[in-house]
Amino acid sequence: MNKHSLEHYMETYKSGLLENILPFWIRHSIDWEDGGYTFCLDRDGSILDTDKGVWQTGRFAWMILTLYNEVEQKEEWLKIGLHGIDFLEKHCYDEKGKMYFIVDKKGDPIRMRRYVYSESFAAIAYAACFKATGNEHYRDKAREAFDLSLKYNSTPGLIPPKFTEHREMRGMGVPMIGIVTAQELRQNLNDDSYTEYIDHWIKEIRDYFINYEYQAVMETVGPQGEFIDHFDGRLLTPGHALEAAWFILREAMHRDHNEELIRLGTTMLDWMWEIGWDKEYGGIFYFRDVLGLPVQEYWHDMKFWWPHNEAIIATLMAFQITGDQKYAAWHKEVHDWAFKHFPDPDYGEWYGYLHRDGRISVPLKGNIWKGPFHIPRMYFMGWKICESILNK
Amino acid sequence: MNKHSLEHYMETYKSGLLENILPFWIRHSIDWEDGGYTFCLDRDGSILDTDKGVWQTGRFAWMILTLYNEVEQKEEWLKIGLHGIDFLEKHCYDEKGKMYFIVDKKGDPIRMRRYVYSESFAAIAYAACFKATGNEHYRDKAREAFDLSLKYNSTPGLIPPKFTEHREMRGMGVPMIGIVTAQELRQNLNDDSYTEYIDHWIKEIRDYFINYEYQAVMETVGPQGEFIDHFDGRLLTPGHALEAAWFILREAMHRDHNEELIRLGTTMLDWMWEIGWDKEYGGIFYFRDVLGLPVQEYWHDMKFWWPHNEAIIATLMAFQITGDQKYAAWHKEVHDWAFKHFPDPDYGEWYGYLHRDGRISVPLKGNIWKGPFHIPRMYFMGWKICESILNK
Numbered sequence: 001m002n003k004h005s006l007e008h009y010m011e012t013y014k015s016g017l018l019e020n021i022l023p024f025w026i027r028h029s030i031d032w033e034d035g036g037y038t039f040c041l042d043r044d045g046s047i048l049d050t051d052k053g054v055w056q057t058g059r060f061a062w063m064i065l066t067l068y069n070e071v072e073q074k075e076e077w078l079k080i081g082l083h084g085i086d087f088l089e090k091h092c093y094d095e096k097g098k099m100y101f102i103v104d105k106k107g108d109p110i111r112m113r114r115y116v117y118s119e120s121f122a123a124i125a126y127a128a129c130f131k132a133t134g135n136e137h138y139r140d141k142a143r144e145a146f147d148l149s150l151k152y153n154s155t156p157g158l159i160p161p162k163f164t165e166h167r168e169m170r171g172m173g174v175p176m177i178g179i180v181t182a183q184e185l186r187q188n189l190n191d192d193s194y195t196e197y198i199d200h201w202i203k204e205i206r207d208y209f210i211n212y213e214y215q216a217v218m219e220t221v222g223p224q225g226e227f228i229d230h231f232d233g234r235l236l237t238p239g240h241a242l243e244a245a246w247f248i249l250r251e252a253m254h255r256d257h258n259e260e261l262i263r264l265g266t267t268m269l270d271w272m273w274e275i276g277w278d279k280e281y282g283g284i285f286y287f288r289d290v291l292g293l294p295v296q297e298y299w300h301d302m303k304f305w306w307p308h309n310e311a312i313i314a315t316l317m318a319f320q321i322t323g324d325q326k327y328a329a330w331h332k333e334v335h336d337w338a339f340k341h342f343p344d345p346d347y348g349e350w351y352g353y354l355h356r357d358g359r360i361s362v363p364l365k366g367n368i369w370k371g372p373f374h375i376p377r378m379y380f381m382g383w384k385i386c387e388s389i390l391n392k
Numbered sequence: 393m394n395k396h397s398l399e400h401y402m403e404t405y406k407s408g409l410l411e412n413i414l415p416f417w418i419r420h421s422i423d424w425e426d427g428g429y430t431f432c433l434d435r436d437g438s439i440l441d442t443d444k445g446v447w448q449t450g451r452f453a454w455m456i457l458t459l460y461n462e463v464e465q466k467e468e469w470l471k472i473g474l475h476g477i478d479f480l481e482k483h484c485y486d487e488k489g490k491m492y493f494i495v496d497k498k499g500d501p502i503r504m505r506r507y508v509y510s511e512s513f514a515a516i517a518y519a520a521c522f523k524a525t526g527n528e529h530y531r532d533k534a535r536e537a538f539d540l541s542l543k544y545n546s547t548p549g550l551i552p553p554k555f556t557e558h559r560e561m562r563g564m565g566v567p568m569i570g571i572v573t574a575q576e577l578r579q580n581l582n583d584d585s586y587t588e589y590i591d592h593w594i595k596e597i598r599d600y601f602i603n604y605e606y607q608a609v610m611e612t613v614g615p616q617g618e619f620i621d622h623f624d625g626r627l628l629t630p631g632h633a634l635e636a637a638w639f640i641l642r643e644a645m646h647r648d649h650n651e652e653l654i655r656l657g658t659t660m661l662d663w664m665w666e667i668g669w670d671k672e673y674g675g676i677f678y679f680r681d682v683l684g685l686p687v688q689e690y691w692h693d694m695k696f697w698w699p700h701n702e703a704i705i706a707t708l709m710a711f712q713i714t715g716d717q718k719y720a721a722w723h724k725e726v727h728d729w730a731f732k733h734f735p736d737p738d739y740g741e742w743y744g745y746l747h748r749d750g751r752i753s754v755p756l757k758g759n760i761w762k763g764p765f766h767i768p769r770m771y772f773m774g775w776k777i778c779e780s781i782l783n784k
Contacts, residue, residue, distance in 0.1 A: 040623065040688075042685065042686060043686075048623070048685055048686065049622045049623050049688075050622075051622055051623075104558060104559070108556075108558040109556045109558060110555055110556055110558055110559045111554060111555050111556065111559075112556070162503060163502055163503050164500075164501045164502055164503065164504070166496060166500040166501060166502055167496070167502045167503075230441045230442075230443055231432065231440065231441050231443075231759070231760075293434065293440055294434060294435075294440065294754040294755055294756040295754060296432075296441075296754075296756075296759045296760065296761075298691065298694065298696075298744075298745035298753050298754050299690065299691035299694065299753070300753070300754065301753065302690065302691065304690075352690075353690035355747070355748075356747075361690050361691070361692070361693065362686040362687060362688075362690050362692065363686055364686040364688075367623070367688045368623075368688065369688075
C-alpha cells in the first residue's frame with residue numbers, strides 16, 4: 001500500500017462517515033417526539049417499524065459520543081448522544097435493573113432476552129458520555145452496566161441455558177464483547193483496572209476457541225474448549241472471529257506492540273480469512289462448517305454488511321501493525337468488494353443483506369440488528385488507521 | 393386435468409413414496425443401537441449430527457404407522473413405527489411430563505422449548521399407533537399429549553411469552569396445528585368429540601387471521617385479531633397458510649362438502665397463492681410482508697421444501713373438491729417447479745433449502761427441522777387424492 005492509496009482510503013472513510021453515513025442516521029433516526037432513536041428504516045430512511053432496539057440505542061449513543069470525543073466537539077453530536085443516553089436510562093431497564101432487548105416508540109418494554117449484551121453496549125455508551133461530559137453519574141452507570149453483564153455471564157444459571165447439562169457449551173461472544181467493552185471503559189473512564197478483565201478474556205479465547213488442529217477460531221466449544229461434533233459446535237462465524245482478531249490487535253498496540261498478542265490476532269485473521277473469504281464470488285461468508293459439512297443455517301452463504309466492516313478494519317490494522325503487504329492486498333480485496341456492493345448510491349448508507357453473489361436481498365437500512373454501529377465504526381477506524389500510518 | 397395426467401400424478405406420488413422417499417429414511421434414519429431415529433443426514437444419508445429432534449420423531453412414527461394403517465400392513469413399517477414410539481415414551485419427557493425439543497443419541501435431553509409442538513406430533517403418532525395395534529395404552533398417551541398441548545396453549549402464562557404485555561399477540565400456528573392434530577385423533581381414536589376442538593380452531597382462524605382488507609391470511613395478530621403494524625405483524629408465511637387451507641378443505645370433505653368451509657379454504661388458498669407464488673422465478677416464497685415492505689428475515693425469498701409440499705396438496709385437494717381447472721393449473725405449476733428443483737437424482741429424497749432461483753443452498757436431507765414428514769405426507773396424500781378422483 002503506497003501513500004497515494006492510503007490517502008485515498010483515508011478520504012473515502014472520512015468523507016463517507018461525515019457526509020454520508022452519519023447524516024443518514026441523524027436525518028432519519030432521531031425520535032425528537034418520544035425520545036431515543038428509531039432504527040428500523042427503509043432504504044430511503046422512512047420508518048418501517050417504530051420499535052426501538054436497546055442494543056442499537058447504546059451503540060449509536062456510543063458512536064456519536066465517540067466522534068464528539070475524538071473528532072470534533074460538535075454540540076449537535078453531544079445533544080444526540082445525550083438524547084439516546086436519556087432514553088436508555090428512562091426506558092430500557094426492568095425493575096431488577098436488567099436491560100430490555102426491544103422497547104416500543106413510547107419506551108414501553110416489548111421484549112426481554114436472557115443475554116446481557118444490551119448492558120455491554122449501554123456500558124460503552126455511558127463511558128463515552130462520561131468522557132464527553134465529565135459527569136460522574138455516567139461513569140457510575142458505565143461501571144454498573146459492566147458489572148451487571150459480568151455478573152450474569154459469570155454466575156452459572158443466572159442466564160437460563162438454552163441447552164441442558166448434557167450439552168454444556170461456551171460461546172465466543174462473551175469474551176469477545178467483553179474485551180472491547182473493557183477496552184472502551186479503560187480508555188474513557190481512564191481506569192487501567194479493566195486491563196485485568198481483558199487479560200482474562202484473551203486467555204479464554206486463546207485457551208478455548210483457538211483450534212490449531214482445524215486452524216480455525218471456534219464459535220462454540222465445550223466448557224474446557226472441547227470440540228463439539230454437532231451442527232452448533234462445528235459452526236464458524238468468520239465475521240465474528242475477524243472482529244475478535246482486531247480487538248486483540250488493538251490490545252497489542254495498546255501494550256507497546258506486544259508480540260504475543262500480534263501473533264494471536266494475526267493467526268486468527270489468517271485462518272478466518274482463508275475460511276471466510278468466498279473465492280468464487282468474493283465477500284465474506286456468514287457461516288461455515290469447520291469440517292466443510294453442510295450447516296443447519298440455510299442462509300449461511302449470504303453476505304452481510306458487518307462481517308465486511310470487521311474484515312476491513314482487521315486487515316487494515318494488521319497491515320498497520322505488521323507492514324505485511326499480504327494484509328494490504330486482503331484489505332483492498334474486501335474494501336473493493338464491499339464498496340462495490342453495499343453502498344446505496346441513491347439514498348446513502350449501506351444495504352445490509354446481500355445474496356452470495358452481491359445481489360440485494362432486502363433493501364432496508366436498519367432493523368433490530370442493523371443500526372449505526374459497524375458501518376460508522378469502520379469508517380471512523382479506517383480513517384484513523386490510515387491517518388496514523390501516514391503520520392508515521 | 394384429464395384422466396391421463398391424473399394417472400401420471402398418481403403413479404409419480406405412489407412410486408416416489410414407496411421406492412424413493414420411504415426407502416431413503418428406512419435405510420438411513422433408524423438407530424437400531426440406541427433407539428429412535430437419526431434425522432440429521434447429509435445428501436447421501438450419512439449422519440451429520442446424532443442429535444434427535446422430538447418433533448421429527450413423532451412425525452416419522454405417525455407417517456409410517458399411517459402408511460401401515462392405510463396402505464399395507466407391512467410388519468417392517470409397524471416395527472419401525474413402534475421403534476420411534478418407544479423412544480418417545482422412554483426419552484422425550486421431562487419429570488413434569490412436558491416433552492423435549494432435542495435429545496441426544498442415547499436419549500439424554502439436550503433442549504427444552506417453551507412451545508408444545510413436540511406434544512402435538514407425539515399425539516398423532518400415538519393415535520396412529522393405537523389404530524395400528526389396538527393397544528389402549530397408546531390411545532391414552534395420545535389423549536394425554538393432546539390435553540397437555542391444549543393446557544399449555546390455553547393457560548395464559550404457562551408458555552412464557554416472548555413479548556411483554558405491551559405487545560400481546562396470537563399466532564396462527566396454534567389453531568392450525570390444533571386442527572390437524574384433532575382431525576388425526578378423531579379418525580384414529582374413532583372419537584367424534586374432537587370435532588368440537590376443530591370447530592373452535594377454525595373459528596379462531598376465520599375470526600382473527602383472515603384479513604379481507606389485505607386479502608391475506610395473517611400469521612400474527614393482536615388478541616382480537618388486530619393488525620400489528622410492526623415487522624412481526626406484517627410477516628406472512630404463505631406455506632403455512634396453504635397448509636392451513638387444506639386442513640380446512642379436508643374438514644369440508646369430512647362434513648359432506650360443507651360449503652362454508654370450502655369457501656374459507658379456497659379463499660385462503662386463492663389469496664396466499666397470489667401472495668406466495670414467485671411470478672419471476674416460480675416456486676413459493678418463504679416470507680412476504682403484507683404491505684409489500686422489506687421483511688426483517690433476510691432469507692425471505694428462499695424456496696424451502698415444505699411450502700411446496702403443502703401447496704401441491706392444497707391445489708390438488710381444491711381441484712378435487714371444486715373441479716375448478718384453475719386449481720389443476722396451479723397444481724401443475726407448483727408440482728413441475730418442485731419436481732424440477734428439489735429431488736436429488738443421485739441419492740434420492742429431496743433437497744430442503746434452495747435459493748430463490750432454485751439453486752441448492754445446503755444439500756443436506758435432514759436436520760432438526762427437516763425429516764420424513766411434509767415430503768412423504770405429500771406423496772401419500774397426492775396419491776390418494778388422485779386415486780379418489782379417478783375412482784369417482
